[in-house]
Amino acid sequence: MKMVVYCFFSNVQFEGTVKYTIGNPAPFGTIVKVFLNGSLRGQKTLDGTDGHYAIRGDDENFPTGSYRLEADDQIGTFGEVNNVSHTQAPITEQDIVLNNAY
Numbered sequence: 472m473k474m475v476v477y478c479f480f481s482n483v484q485f486e487g488t489v490k491y492t493i494g495n496p497a498p499f500g501t502i503v504k505v506f507l508n509g510s511l512r513g514q515k516t517l518d519g520t521d522g523h524y525a526i527r528g529d530d531e532n533f534p535t536g537s538y539r540l541e542a543d544d545q546i547g548t549f550g551e552v553n554n555v556s557h558t559q560a561p562i563t564e565q566d567i568v569l570n571n572a573y
């Protein structure tokens with residue numbers, strides 16, 4: 472009996488670095504979210520200490536449009552970037568600065 476394994480990897484849609492205004496990278500556990508017209512399209516929890524994020528998804532779920540990116544370090548600071556232009560298929564690079572205390 473043969474076993475066939477298929478691996479499907481979605482494409483990186485948004486990528487960048489989350490950092491504080493003083494330049495330090497966001498900590499492990501920071502949550503990054505991507506919205507289109509108020510609808511959540513993707514989310515990533517940072518699993519490293521360098522602040523890098525990459526949100527993956529199928530191209531059809533990330534159509535060309537103007538997106539909002541949010542980041543929350545889960546310990547009292549968040550940041551957002553509005554009107555991020557994304558074209559379907561290529562990676563959109565966008566850094567996010569954590570600059571609002573809550």
